[in-house]
Amino acid sequence: xxxxxxxxxxxxxxxxxxxxxAAYGLARWLVGNDADAEDVTxxxxxxxxxxxxxxxxxxARAWLLTIVRRCCxxxxxxxxxxxxxxxxxxxxxxxxxxxxxxALRADDARxxxxxxxxxxxxxxxxxxxxxxxxxxxxxxxxxxxxxxGTVMSRLARARAQLQRALRPAREEP
Amino acid sequence: MTCSEVRPFLGAFVDxxxxxxxxxxxxxxxxxxASCRAEEAELRALSEAARAHLSRFLPAPAxxxxxxxxxxxxxxxxxxxxxxxxxxxxxxxxLLLFFLARPAARSGDELAVIDAHSRALLAQHLTxxxxxxxxxxxxxxxxxxxxxxxxxxxxxxxxxxxxxxxDVLAGRPVAVLVYRRRNHTIDAFVWPEAExxxxxxxxxxxxxxxSWGQDGLGWWLCSDAAPDDLRxxxxxxxxxx
Numbered sequence: 365x366x367x368x369x370x371x372x373x374x375x376x377x378x379x380x381x382x383x384x385x386a387a388y389g390l391a392r393w394l395v396g397n398d399a400d401a402e403d404v405t406x407x408x409x410x411x412x413x414x415x416x417x418x419x420x421x422x423x424a425r426a427w428l429l430t431i432v433r434r435c436c437x438x439x440x441x442x443x444x445x446x447x448x449x450x451x452x453x454x455x456x457x458x459x460x461x462x463x464x465x466x467a468l469r470a471d472d473a474r475x476x477x478x479x480x481x482x483x484x485x486x487x488x489x490x491x492x493x494x495x496x497x498x499x500x501x502x503x504x505x506x507x508x509x510x511x512x513g514t515v516m517s518r519l520a521r522a523r524a525q526l527q528r529a530l531r532p533a534r535e536e537p
Numbered sequence: 538m539t540c541s542e543v544r545p546f547l548g549a550f551v552d553x554x555x556x557x558x559x560x561x562x563x564x565x566x567x568x569x570x571a572s573c574r575a576e577e578a579e580l581r582a583l584s585e586a587a588r589a590h591l592s593r594f595l596p597a598p599a600x601x602x603x604x605x606x607x608x609x610x611x612x613x614x615x616x617x618x619x620x621x622x623x624x625x626x627x628x629x630x631x632l633l634l635f636f637l638a639r640p641a642a643r644s645g646d647e648l649a650v651i652d653a654h655s656r657a658l659l660a661q662h663l664t665x666x667x668x669x670x671x672x673x674x675x676x677x678x679x680x681x682x683x684x685x686x687x688x689x690x691x692x693x694x695x696x697x698x699x700x701x702x703x704d705v706l707a708g709r710p711v712a713v714l715v716y717r718r719r720n721h722t723i724d725a726f727v728w729p730e731a732e733x734x735x736x737x738x739x740x741x742x743x744x745x746x747x748s749w750g751q752d753g754l755g756w757w758l759c760s761d762a763a764p765d766d767l768r769x770x771x772x773x774x775x776x777x778x
Contacts, residue, residue: 376608384596384604385743385761392594398659402600409604468579470586477592494552495587496720501554520548526583 379416380409383425386497387432393492394436394485404439408432426499429507433489440485468530479529487522490515538566543573551580588720589699595658595761598742646757649706651744653713654724654759657702663715663722664700674701678712684729684754686712689777696723696770716770721762723770730755736771738764747771 380387387408392401408431418427469475480488486508493499493507504515543566549555550563567573657663666677674688681703690698696716704713706726714725734750747758747767756774758767 376605380604381601384601388596388600389594398594398597401594402597402603405596405600406604406607410607413608468582468586470583471590473590476586476590480587480591491587492591495584496591496593498720501549501552516549516554517545519552520545523548523580523583527579530583 376409376413379424380412380428383428384409386425387428389496390429390489390492391432391436393480393496394433394489395439396481400439404435405432408435411435423506425497426503426506429493429497430509433507437485466532468527469532470530472530475530476526479526482529483522483525487518487525490518491522491526494519538562540566540570540573543567543570544576547573547577548580551577551584589717592661593658593720593722595655597659598655601742645707646748647739647741647746650724650726650746650757650759651741653704653706653726654744655742657704657713657724658722663702663724665702667700669698669700671698674698674714677701678703682710682712686714686727687754687774687777688714689774691716691770691773691777694769694773695719696773718760718762718766718770721760721766723758723760723762723767725770725774726757726759727754729753736768738767740764749775751775 384405388401388405391404391408392398395401395404408428412428412431415431480491483491489508490504493504494501499507501512501515501519505512508515510518543563546555546559546563547567550560550567553560555563567577666674668674669690669692671688671690675686678686678688678701686701688698688701690696696718698714699717699722700715702713702715704711704726706728709728711726711728714727716723716725730750731753732750733752734748734755736747736749739746744759744761745764745767747756747764749756749771756771758770760767
């Protein structure tokens with residue numbers, strides 16, 4: 365009992381606990397399973413705690429998410445045996461959108477979740493931070509360490525990909 | 538502006554992330570272009586669907602204790618401390634409970650409701666019957682439970698019913714009505730309770746709870762939504778026919 369510094373508890377309560385859900389949610393979406401997400405979240409919290417001097421508390425959430433993201437990428441790189449992440453900068457053709465295009469099956473929760481899980485990780489994090497955490501483009505840029513324009517294009521590509529994934533295949537005559 | 542100039546910015550337009558002048562230009566184009574208008578509608582629908590259906594993974598309650606325990610250990614011993622695993626976490630959890638225990642005794646129901654709610658979220662098993670139609674949800678419970686379950690939906694008030702499921706609390710089967718509030722899910726547990734009870738709100742493990750009893754039924758609302766949202770849903774449920 366005595367070897368737990370009291371300030372650890374106070375800092376945790378003030379800075380980390382309110383954002384633990386967001387931290388875990390992002391980690392879970394990025395690493396893809398509960399056990400790794402828990403390890404990564406813990407690792408990130410410990411790092412955050414050690415570097416709390418860097419923190420402006422108004423940005424505690426974005427700050428913690430930044431660290432969570434970095435820990436996730438470290439884990440993902442280790443999983444690939446140090447191989448570089450595949451670039452997701454490939455251009456996709458604009459979806460064809462004649463008046464005959466079928467409506468999205470976006471209300472199929474399983475399909476939607478699978479489609480998001482299949483996005484390249486940079487697009488997935490931008491989309492999840494935007495739609496689940498409600499982060500602004502500026503905050504996403506801060507968390508991901510990229511310019512605003514990159515956030516915009518990652519989100520646009522994520523959505524184009526989701527639109528393709530969720531559009532029912534047209535039956536060939 | 539042409540369609541090809543507009544398309545790259547439609548997403549940011551839908552997200553309200555464009556500067557005013559740019560937003561006005563895009564708005565003007567969209568008004569006159571059916572194809573871009575369809576694309577805009579689709580992006581909005583996608584966003585709405587994501588907010589409603591994207592899995593919101595919640596940390597297991599034990600994670601908080603685990604992290605607290607890790608913060609308390611000197612960094613160098615962190616890995617070693619890990620080997621202790623469950624024992625350390627359990628000790629920290631016990632400690633937490635000791636420090637956080639509030640004077641008001643928590644009822645077993647309250648804890649059981651939170652456990653059931655987080656279990657459903659973790660397992661991504663929110664609904665057994667998925668429907669916003671009370672005429673589908675209400676009869677679904679019939680024959681499965683020895684009591685009638687009201688299943689009103691309040692889409693106009695921002696609390697659409699998205700379905701229902703069966704859960705087991707303290708050894709008895711109970712009905713859970715699942716409501717959506719923006720990004721959040723609200724579970725409404727309902728079971729027979731003879732005595733009416735006044736509304737009581739509490740917070741536990743980061744969840745907001747609200748319970749009351751009326752018309753022979755006991756209600757527990759549990760969610761990570763704001764407590765005010767639970768109060769609003771309570772008012773709707775209490776007034777529902």
